[in-house]
Amino acid sequence: xxxxxxxxxxxxxxxxxxxxxxxxxxxxxxxxxxxxxxxxxxxxxxxxxxxxxxxxxxxxxxxxxxxxxxxxxxxxxxxxxxxxxxxxxxxxxxxxxxxxxxxxxxxxxxxxxxxxxxxxxxxxxxxxxxxxxxxxxxxxxxxxxxxxxxxxxxxxxxxxxxxxxxxxxxxxxxxxxxxxxxxxxxxxxxxxxxxxxxxxxxxxxxxxxxxxxxxxxxxxxxxxxxxxxxxxxxxxxxxxxxxxxxxxxxxxxxxxxxxxxxxxxxxxxxxxxxxxxxxxxxxxxxxxxxxxxxxxxxxxxxxxxxxxxxxxxxxxxxxxxxxxxxxxxxxxxxxxxxxxxxxxxxxxxxxxxxxxxxxxxxxxxxxxxxxxxxxxxxxxxxxxxxxxxxxxxxxxxxxxxxxxxxxxxxxxxxxxxxxxxxxxxxxxxxxxxxxx
Numbered sequence: 345x346x347x348x349x350x351x352x353x354x355x356x357x358x359x360x361x362x363x364x365x366x367x368x369x370x371x372x373x374x375x376x377x378x379x380x381x382x383x384x385x386x387x388x389x390x391x392x393x394x395x396x397x398x399x400x401x402x403x404x405x406x407x408x409x410x411x412x413x414x415x416x417x418x419x420x421x422x423x424x425x426x427x428x429x430x431x432x433x434x435x436x437x438x439x440x441x442x443x444x445x446x447x448x449x450x451x452x453x454x455x456x457x458x459x460x461x462x463x464x465x466x467x468x469x470x471x472x473x474x475x476x477x478x479x480x481x482x483x484x485x486x487x488x489x490x491x492x493x494x495x496x497x498x499x500x501x502x503x504x505x506x507x508x509x510x511x512x513x514x515x516x517x518x519x520x521x522x523x524x525x526x527x528x529x530x531x532x533x534x535x536x537x538x539x540x541x542x543x544x545x546x547x548x549x550x551x552x553x554x555x556x557x558x559x560x561x562x563x564x565x566x567x568x569x570x571x572x573x574x575x576x577x578x579x580x581x582x583x584x585x586x587x588x589x590x591x592x593x594x595x596x597x598x599x600x601x602x603x604x605x606x607x608x609x610x611x612x613x614x615x616x617x618x619x620x621x622x623x624x625x626x627x628x629x630x631x632x633x634x635x636x637x638x639x640x641x642x643x644x645x646x647x648x649x650x651x652x653x654x655x656x657x658x659x660x661x662x663x664x665x666x667x668x669x670x671x672x673x674x675x676x677x678x679x680x681x682x683x684x685x686x687x688x689x690x691x692x693x694x695x696x697x698x699x700x701x702x703x704x705x706x707x708x709x710x711x712x713x714x715x716x717x718x719x720x721x722x723x724x725x726x727x728x729x730x731x732x733x734x735x736x737x738x739x740x741x742x743x744x745x746x747x748x749x750x751x752x753x754x755x756x757x758x759x760x761x762x763x764x765x766x767x768x769x770x771x772x773x774x775x776x777x778x779x780x
Contacts, residue, residue, distance in 0.1 A: 405475035405484065409468055409533050411491040413484075415475060427453040427464045427471065437462040437473055445595040447538075447603060449611045452618070454534055458545045458596060465534045467614040483544045490540055532615035535668065542600075542675045546682075549593050553682045556585060557689050564696045571700055583693055590686045597679040600672050609665045713778050720772065724765035731757050 401417040424431055433455045436446045441457060448455040454465040461483055462473040475484050531539060560582045567575040603609070611617070735741075743749060772778050 405472040407470040429453045445599045461541050465537050467618045470537050487540050534614045546675050546678045550682045553685050593682050600676045604672050609668055720768045724761040728761040
């Protein structure tokens with residue numbers, strides 16, 4: 345029995361080893377790739393590339409801070425990675441929201457949808473959707489011209505984040521305040537682009553309102569002189585265009601009003617947020633290289649830097665929010681003026697419609713008077729016709745034998761009917777049915 349159990353244990357041991365070796369062969373351990381070597385990805389075929397580009401890629405124009413531009417095709421995922429925005433923000437740039445106006449601010453980008461201007465603005469560049477449209481081309485020229493003529497301010501002249509990080513521990517608040525004093529009247533890049541977009545849209549809407557008002561006033565004056573089907577159709581078309589234009593102006597105005605009511609307007613200052621994040625990361629970078637002995641001193645220094653940086657940031661927030669409020673209020677007032685023009689035109693159209701209705705009512709009253717006069721005349725002539733019909737019967741009558749009676753009888757009957765007509769007409773005037 346002992347030998348049999350010993351053989352059984354040895355057999356089970358080899359069986360387990362065999363199973364483990366099979367398992368190792370079936371599931372080999374994959375060694376991790378080194379950091380410098382990236383795994384090869386299969387290259388899609390040309391047909392797949394063309395299908396993907398056709399399905400999801402759209403034409404964008406890229407502007408940087410220096411004014412350089414290029415037209416590139418991006419798909420949705422590339423835009424999301426480049427601008428660091430959620431995918432749902434790209435929906436407002438789609439065709440479903442073509443006639444809406446919306447401005448959304450995120451941590452690193454600003455999504456702008458104003459009429460035909462659909463753009464994504466960051467602290468360093470602008471992505472403009474469909475730049476080859478006829479409505480967008482003038483905006484592209486204006487954007488390129490103004491960015492070249494008025495370059496945006498830069499808080500870091502050297503452009504070196506590490507150097508800024510070394511400057512910050514000594515005098516953070518003073519450095520930021522000095523830079524803010526130097527660039528007090530210069531807007532950052534993202535607000536310059538937003539300013540250009542709002543200026544272009546507001547000017548476009550105002551010029552559209554002016555042209556429509558010119559055509560509307562001429563059409564309304566022509567309608568007051570001649571109420572015809574052609575003039576009525578022209579005024580109806582102008583009124584429809586005016587209603588649609590009012591809705592467009594109202595959408596942009598409401599969006600600017602919503603931005604003015606926003607308490608977190610400092611989020612529009614993307615350049616400041618980017619610089620502060622870079623400075624804070626630069627402050628934290630030397631801390632990892634220091635030993636644990638100097639950890640306490642660095643924590644104290646970091647707390648001092650944070651307090652002074654928060655004080656300077658609060659100072660910057662006040663100024664930048666005030667500049668942004670002044671910027672938005674100016675365009676809000678311009679849109680309010682365009683809206684008032686449209687409302688005054690609508691009032692003028694309503695007054696013209698009332699005037700035309702008065703004219704039509706007057707003409708209708710004149711027709712009713714004429715119809716009443718004709719009815720009275722028809723009644724008088726009906727009496728004459730009745731007498732003529734009575735004498736036209738082929739019945740024996742003694743009057744037929746009287747000589748020279750026809751002329752006097754016909755004249756007398758006609759005169760009597762005319763007298764009845766005058767009496768009824770005078771009665772209608774007495775009842776003021778025919779006016780005074």
